[in-house]
Amino acid sequence: MDTPNPFQTPAAELQTPAAATAPLRLYSINAVGLATFLGTSVAGAYMIAANLKALGRESEVKKAWYIGIGLLILMMVLGAVLPESVPAVAFVLPPLFAMNTYARQLFGPVVIEHKLSKGPFFSLWRVAGISLLFMLAFVVALIPLVMLFNPA
Template sequence: MDHENPFQPPAAELRTAPTADQNLRLYSVAAIGLSTFIGTSMAGAYFISQNLKALGREAEVKKVWGMGIGVFLAMTLAGFFLPENIPAVVFILPQIYGMNAYARQLFGPQVIEHKTNGGPFVSLWRVAGISLLFALALAAVFLIVALLIGLE
């Protein structure tokens, strides 16, 4: 009887998991969503561009900023031209969904691999603080524009 043992483990080469680069600190995709919620698509574009720079893909940063500014301007113009009875969530959710989807498309697998390998991520508190600064800066710009228009 020359039968193989069905309980014998397979003969496979064991490899150790690659260790994460401890100097590489990324922003998670959830951080992109949080930043977009607090500081509009402009803040989301900032954090996406920071991840791209950390991953050595600086050539794509201009495209990301164009996307962030374009989404912000589109939502702002839609807010001016659509009726006032439309809830604010209509302007917030597309930005969050769009920037999250864009981040997943650009570096989703790399962020997942980074997390799987135990790589560090930047704190969501830092993301919230920087995003709040974006929101305050945009509010200041709108206030200045409103005052300038009111003075004429």
């Protein structure tokens, strides 16, 4: 009766996964601005949503996406309605300021505290790459619409 039970689970010490002990990595407020500038307000919403998920505030992620998409649609409608004499800056700066202000309101103090405690941030090169992918997707999605409404 001294034979071990082959169906018994082995006695092992449980360890926490490395991902759970890794430091929190966030996007800075400047990253949200850069993403909005390079890849529309939807890219800025992506950065905000990623920070909210990292901070455990998943309930606010949908609202961030709605604001980013809503700003993009608003700027497209204004671009179609306003005369061509309106400078392009009028379509770039409002979403940029809106997304930056929204990000500061949501997690500005948390990001400042994270920076003061020498917490890691994602690289702005990563932000630029993701933003350019959002812009590419936007242009690819916009081409059929332009061809539909302007066949000549």
